[in-house]
Amino acid sequence: MPSPVPRGPAPTLGEDLRALERDFPYPRSLPTDPLAQVQRYRRDARSAEIVGVLASTVAVGHVKTIQQDLASLLARVGPDPRGLVEAFPRRMWRTFFHPWRHRWIRADQMGMLLLRLGEAYENYPGGLEEAFREGAEGSDPTERFAGGIDALSRVLRYGSLRETSSLYEPPPGYTALFPSPRAPGRPACKRELLFVRWMVRREAPDLGLWRGVDPAELHIPLDTHVYWIARHLRLTARRTRNWPTVVEITEGLRRLDPSDPIRFDFVLAHTGISGDCPKQRDWEICGRCRVRPDCDLWRGRPGGAGGAGPLRA
Template sequence: MQVSRQNIIDFLNRKVLEYDQPRFIPDDPVCIPHQFSQPADIEIAGLFAAIFAWGNRTTIINKSRELMALMGNSPHAFVLHHSPADLKRLVSFKHRTFTATDLLYFIDFLQRHYQQYPSLESAFLKGLQPGDQDTTGVLNGFHHYFFSGEDVPPRTRKHIAAPFKNSTCKRLSMYLRWMVRQDPHGVDFGLWRGISPSQLVCPIDVHVARVARRFNLLQREAIDWKAALELTSWLRKLDPIDPVKYDFALFALGIVEKY
């Protein structure tokens, strides 16, 4: 049976309205940055929550909270003013393949950045070029900037995805959604204005890809950056201004409703 494009749009829009609500927050990693009110705290807490976001959501949230507690629940102040004794508290931290080695490099990078800039947005804007239609350059630029420090642990490189590696970049795309998207319902923060919501790329994983294929929004078999761009190009036809709002619908249909 053929389903009209309008029926698909109407159905997905209903799902967006159903899940893009404050009640979505407590069970999602976005609850971690929502613990804070200052923009820099939100940025740092959000970055770690997004980087940790693979596997069980309860574990992701618990490990993120554990790290925030180790940072005195003041991540920006910790990043800027930590002592060697403060760093020592972090050496036992581990989340799946993310170890203290990775964490200490992240802290070092964040300290170097925030000593020069008030916001983490500038780290992502380094790769943005006039006329960019999506965040390919943004994420490639962030990857290069993130690893521009001295003595980068080789193992840490796997934790920052980039389009030039044809990664899905799911977690960083989700993070950009949190920081950039102007959300009338208050789930996403919309702190950053240098990147347009229309440029965002929809986070994709096996569950989102499965749902997207059911709606003929995705043909590519591989789940990679090219698939993320293909899916997003379809979503822009549904809403050219705010295409990644459909992340709520696709995520919910794939994970919550097992569609």
């Protein structure tokens, strides 16, 4: 019979997440992450930003498919993303990437995205960070960050913070690719939060190119793997993967590291992506897991928090 254990994250969580991070096999996981493509442009901030937007937009689905489809998209972009966006043949936006496709994301939508990036850089010579910072207003840090993501979403949708500024109408489904946390239903905006993490965090593997945004204000890009583990680490009990859940998990992580609350995002996501977490009690795999003492599936059992007796499944 499992022993009763207190609610909330285990007191060991911070220490165990740091151990997970310290021992994480980055050379195994990083090459499979879309961030690896963005890192190639780290010496050219504008190109890194462009490739970051493209890579985060297609960061949905199976990791291998993302890798393949992103590689073929970037082959069409060529070696100079900044030059392409500056001189993009706008009349060709529908056909530029044809016949590329990634799941439900179509070539015409990605062509429109290049067009919108060109418009955005005309309106914001300081780049997407300038637009983000223009939207990030107010005294409440969470609302300020949501305002920055909302501004980023509008700029990618319309090329400007104003909806009516472009001559070019977007294709069907385009604006839905860039949700805002202020929209009805308060979506989690995972792909935009992932892009902003890449640009803002100063520590590897992220690029730290947006020096005017404080990493302490970042919020977690909530993919299915991070959400599952966060629930089982008792960082949230919410059942919907939306903005309030993003905020709640981020607040829990902020208590572990106030200056860099989403530092564990990469390792949590790739623990799930790689199969290091089976999402069920399996001693063969969980026996090696650094956060097992904090995992709900093991609480009150031998090998987990509050458990007694010899380790066993």
